[in-house]
Amino acid sequence: MFSVELIPDAEVDRVVREDWDRLLGADLPSSGRNPAPSNRPHVTLAVRDHLEPSAFAGIAEILPVPLELGGVLLLGHRDRYVLTRQVVVSAALLAIHRVVAELAGRPEPRYSTTGIDHWTPHITLARGLTAVRLATAMRTIRAPHISGEAVGVRVWDAENRRVTTIR
Known part of the structure; x- marks a missing residue:
């Protein structure tokens, strides 16, 4: 599986990581639990079984x-x-999602939510929460409204655990 991801600026990254840390401090699931250097806040633009990272070089522009x-x-x-x-x-x-989705091609059915007109942009804080733990997580995070920029794009190759930075 490959994903094309937008990387937020430092301030948006910081705000998301603070909520990751709050969840960790409450012993809840958190996207911050993964210590890999490749783990960082991002917005997934496309997921496909196979992608060629070089196809997305123009996105940097x-x-x-x-x-x-x-x-x-x-x-x-x-x-x-x-x-x-x-x-x-x-x-x-x-507009950037449409360009990426067109370059990536039609998504396989299990990735249909990254297709054109079916995309729900988000940044993940935690996965696998039960209803009880979700209620605790909602009291734990701050989730402030924040405006910034997406300043980078990368392609994640999950099978090989490899990141190709486009910008």
Whole structure:
């Protein structure tokens, strides 16, 4: 699996990491639990079984784009929840998503939520929360509204655990 990801500026990154740390401090699931240097706040633009990172080199010319985090967004799967920060949709964000999605090609069915007109932009705070732990997590995080920019883009190769930085 490959994903194309937008990287936020330092201030947005800091705010997200602070909430990751709050969750860790409360002994809750947190995206900050993964100590790998490649683990960082990001907005996933596309996920596909196979991608060629070099195909996305031109995306660097579109950056930076405004990036605004609004409220909390919950994604559910069975009896577990994914706690995320909503990324406010803007014309610039939709434009970069469309370019990336077109370069990536039609998504496989399991990645359909990264396709054009089916995308929900977000930054993940925690996965696998039960309803009880979700309630605790909601009391733990601050999730302030913040405006910044997406300043980088990378391609993550999950199988080989390799990041290709485009910008």
